[in-house]
Amino acid sequence: MSLEILRAVPKEPELAAMAAQRPPLLFVHGAFCGAWIWEEHFLPFFADRGWEACAVSLRGHGRSGNRDDLDRYGMSDFIADVGQAMADLRRPAVLVGHSMGGMVVQKVMDAPPPGAPRPVGVVLMASLSPWGLWPTSTFMMTARPDLLREIAMIQLVGPEAATPAGMKAAMLSDHADPRDAERWYALMQPESRLATVQLSWLVPPLPTVLPESRPPVLVLGAERDVFVPPAVVEATACYYKADALRIFPDTAHAMMLEPHWHEVAEYLETWLMRFDRRR
Template sequence: MPTIELITRRPAGGPARPRPLLFVHGAFCGGWIWDEHFLPWFAERGWTAHALSLRGHGKSGGRDALIGYGLSDYVNDVLSVYDGLDTPPVLIGHSMGGMVVQRVLARRPATPAAVLMSSSPPTGLLESSLWLAWCHPIIFQQMALMNTLGENAVDPATISRAMFSDAMPRDEAVRYMTMMQGESKRILMEIGGWIPFPVLPPRTIPILVMGAENDRLIPPSQVRATARLLNTEAEILPGLGHGLMLEPAWETVARRIDAWLAGTLGGAERAAA
């Protein structure tokens, strides 16, 4: 198994909260995407915050074999980190990482809570892809180029419209897009079509399903479809794009997650006591 990069930020002072957080990134990036804002922000508020880079991503091993990795490989990466922690973590997954988290939850029902941010639906990306092709054909074309020819074949300014809302400063958006990387062809095929019998998490695990009003990749309709399958209600954040953790209003997202976790885990701990 390739080595897995794990970025960790710990509270600087005072005791840490009982449950650690484990962040799982989406396609074409790495654990660094969480360390721009989220990891230090949550650490300042008492959370031990971890973000892994899936095999072939970031500083993890296996880049030379990236093209052949599948969903089961990424699930195993998260499980290897999850099982190495002293306490079962809260899982937080974005985009493709959201589907990885869904599969991990099915394997680890003792997970205390989970957050899905602009997550790939359990049934796959077919509907999202058709919507993108119809509503944003230029972005769809750029995404197809990146999927087939790699990150060097696309225009960072154009492809950034897939990731961010129009509120993101252009220079900042381009900077982030130049940090992106290639993705496994196998997993794009696995999750890009229709999954008729999706793996669903246990309904005993509290899950916050979040989406973005101006998400051009996972539109609010697909976020709501995910929430329905998981027997919960979706929260759609106004004015934001797909890259919730990097948007100018990223702190709004972080505060909502922090408040939800405080209420969810606090209630569970009181009940257990």
């Protein structure tokens, strides 16, 4: 499978030497998005701090694969895509998964695809919980039924059924610039119907690896997330016995695009320093 992988690497020799002593970072996007969601802020931020930062577009997303076949791609395909990207890095990586991408990362953490090295660390950002979409759908049915209807229309009709205002309400806080919301809205796309069905009927997975053999896990959430509310984030952290949990105040679902995205990035980097072999 031909995958789009965006890469940001340190340009200065000193920073490149730092990156060589650290694991690469592989960012995995969520539903309706692609690797582009990490490109504006997070990839350059971490490259400038001495990390090799990469983001993969899952097949049918962004510039990966054939978008016309999107609806026949399921979770096993997305897991294989992350495994392929991990193998291409040639070094064990830290996986960072957002929303649906967080579920893909959870599955890779417990059972890496053939040929992929085990991740050395895992970060779940506003991630779906181990119980799939049902906690998210239940919350939205009561808190934001209007957004739930709009998401359903995107699936049935396509991105043209959405609106920049709806996208902003779903993904971003009131602090986000409406012009940025319109620009990002233009990059949104439908999501795989097969993957959505699989995530909607997912049963709580039994751990495939003993908890003590898992890599360190960081769980991040957003106070104003209308998809994955803090209570679901906290349940995920408890399930995986996370190494650390942080809920960012006054922040919405697309944490990497929010005006104060750098607060999330800086906290993440502080946690990542445990993997710097120079320390």
